[in-house]
Amino acid sequence: MKVTLQNNYSYTYPMKKPVFQSASGDFGKAVGDVFQKETISETARNNLIEKLRLAIKEIIKPKNFMGRGFNGTVYQIDKNFAMKINNYAKPSLETSDLVIKKGKNIFKNLKTYYGEEVLQIGDLKILRNLGKHTPAGVPPEKLKDLKSLEEIYKYYQKEYLPLFAKVPQKSYDAVAEDFARLNKMKYSACEYCTFDSKNPGNILLAGDELKLTDEINSINMSETNSVGKLMELMLYKISSLDSIRSYGDNTEEAKQILRKILIASEKANLPYDTRERDRVVWDGVFKNAEINEDVDDFIQNLEIIRGRNPRLSKRIPEVEKYVDSVFCPSFKGRSRELEKVLDNVVGKPEISEKEKNLIIEKIKNVLQDILIPSRFIEEGTHNAVYKITTKYAARVPVNTQITPSTLGEGFEWGKGIFSRMRNYYGEPILQAGKFQILHNIGFQMPAGIPEHLSKTMSEHQQKKYYIEKYLPKFASISQYNYNQIARDLAILNEMRFGPRSFGLFDSLNPNNIVYGKKSLLLVDEIETLCDKPYANTTAKLLEVFINRATKDREAPDAGEKVKLVRKIFKKTLIAGMYADLLHADSKEDCRNWEIALRKCQIKTPLFEIINKMEQIGGMPFDMDEKITIARRYIDTLFSVNPTNI
Structure with a gap:
């Protein structure tokens, strides 16, 4: 029989079935008696x-040895209890x-935990x-015992994955x-409270039930027991030191x-990726399982399904359907036929009546x-x-039902009007009715x-998402990307759609x-506006990146994360200087x-900042040097305006 220590002991060794002699059996019985009582009397203690x-x-004795962990060694007392010795x-x-x-x-409320x-x-x-x-x-x-990495991988792929794939859903x-x-x-x-997921030996299969072992640690961050942590235990780690790099021919069992x-x-409504490490795990598992789906996309779609279906009876079938569609991609039949037709015509300046009817x-x-939830983006x-x-x-429009009978109304082939705007993806290839x-x-x-x-979010949940997900992500995006967005708005400012008609990007x-x-x-459609040229300004970018949480709600104050807001502000200002969008010509700006x-x-007045940035933009230097000077100025601006934290 093989046994594995619990409570920080993942080392397992083959051992003979122990025969519990009277002394250890008597002690085990005494432990059981004390365990059942609320207090320990002096008689029971002695x-x-x-x-x-x-x-x-x-x-x-060696026959009762179960394993050695970092802090202690475990021996079996009887069938009910074991002893850990430092x-x-x-x-x-x-x-x-x-x-x-x-x-x-x-x-005591944890049903599967054996580590206490x-x-x-x-x-x-x-x-x-x-x-x-x-x-x-x-x-x-x-x-x-295994002498090479190949043998280790073979055990993981051929022995471990098939065994745990057969564990019933109720155990998971x-x-x-x-x-x-x-x-x-x-x-x-x-x-x-946080469970240690570094050692896969902390989750065990006993019969057809999964059990948790090891001591439960503390951490100064909430909700760390995530989907990513379960994946790390069961699909990412070979041991406490090594990670798996391939599932070999057993990807189906891993899936x-x-x-x-x-x-x-x-x-259980577990968070998907609370920890930074969770994303590394997700990426690794998807790569090993050969799942050709962007992880962020996948998680976001699960969040959408969860948000739309608070009742599990409706949510779980939809999740199952979506997961199955991703794990076994089926862009076959009608979807693939449409793709082939589009591949043959995309890029043409115009199409024939026959091609239009075929589309x-x-x-x-x-x-x-x-138009189903699993395809929603x-x-x-x-x-x-x-x-x-x-x-x-x-x-498609949010509040309009699209039917086959409406598709032929007002068919338009894309004209590529905005082709110069390299980062603009809002222009349709074609439009069939409202599709x-x-x-x-x-x-x-x-x-x-x-x-x-x-x-689907409460005000508190919206604030948490904005501060913990949006701000860190957009603060980390490169200055180059901010510059390219500003460049596209500058191109839009130069475009004309009529004698007095100009393009306007919706920043609300x-x-x-x-x-x-x-x-x-x-990504949105470009609106046209009369009598207002050069309306796409740095102020519009500030509205998008800093001022708005949604189209209906102003962004919450970031509190101790204000430095992330400042990072975004800095990149937006430099992008505005780069594309010459710093002017503020309206009350809205x-x-x-x-x-x-x-x-x-x-607290520095806005026109003092704008004038200084425009002055830097007008210096007779190349753009890299101007950006360096602008960064120094903005850093100085931050230093003379210290935050409250």
Whole structure:
């Protein structure tokens, strides 16, 4: 029989079935008696110590050895209990004032957790004995025997993955529920409970049930017990030191495990990626499982499904359908036929009547396959976007039903008016009635809070998303990307759509700028405005990046994260100088500047800042040197306007 220590012990060794002699058996019975009672009487205490003195030599014999961890060694007492002895310390039972304490039972509500001690006798800890079990990953005794990385991978792929893929869904559900309970628990006001996912041996299979072991640590961050952490335990780590790089021919078994993790996590409402490490794990698992879907895109779609379906009875079938569509991509049949037709005509200045009718026919055939939740990409002010294939997407009005009969009305072939704006993806390839076809840019994270998520979020949840997800991401985007967006707005300023008609980018909805294809992109349709040239200014970018959370809500104050707001402000100002968009010619522009300065906690007058930046922009230097000078000025501006934190 193989046994694995619990509570920080992942080392497992083959051992003979122990025969519990009377001394250890009597001690195990005494432990059970004490465990059942609320308090330990003096008689029970003395009896327990006496039984232990008689049994200790028997317990620590090699036949009862279970394993050695970083802090201690574990021996089996009987079928119910095990003993942990500190490494390099000889247990002393001779002192008369030996302290006996019952376990605090902090985690009694966790149904699958076996890592908490039930009793402490001096330095000895008594744990519940899990019995026969198999750890996730590659057991340490196997690592000792396997002579090469190839053999280690073979064990992981051929032995571990098939075994855990067969574990019933309810066992995954139970572990996810315990993770959710753990997320609600604290050691103190700022100390949250977190399960250690570095060692896959901390999750075990006993029979057909998954069990959690090891001590539960504390961390100063909430909700760290995430989907990513379960994935790390069961699909990312070989051992506490190494990660798996390939699932070999067993990707289907890995996908089965991942599917069960995702379904269980959805039932328990676990966060997807609380920790920075979670994203590394997600990327690694998707790569190993050969899942050709952007991780951010995948998580965002799960968030959409969760937000739209608070009732599990409706949510879980939709999650299952979406996960299955991603794991087994099926852009075949009608979707692929439409793609082939589009491939043959995209790029042409105009198309024939025959080509037009063929496109309309293919759209009619595929319409019911496209406008479904699993194909949803993003929702804007007036329109929603759905995936046709990885190349193409559909944009339709939010509150208008699209039917096959309306597709032939007002067919228009894209004219490529905005082709000079390299980061503009809002112009349709074609329009059939109110059904537009665009290039699919894949995953896109919008500025502010995604419209579809904001509809399901409380004010507190919106603030948390804005501060914890949006600000860090957009503060990390390169200056080059900000410059390219500003350059496109400068090009738009030069365009004319009639004698007195000019292009205007809608900055009221921050979602009209997104991060996708590793670039900042403009995605909304361009409006036309009479008698207002050069209306696309730095103030519009400030409105998108700093002032708005959604089209209906101003951005919350960032509090201690104001430095992230300042980073975005700095990049936006430099981009405005780069593209000559610094002018503020309207009351709306001035208002947006004032709001942005307030959110950055800057009291310097706006026109003093604009004039200085324009002065730098007019210097007779190359742009790189101007940007360096501008950065120094803005850093000085921040230093003379210290934040409140």
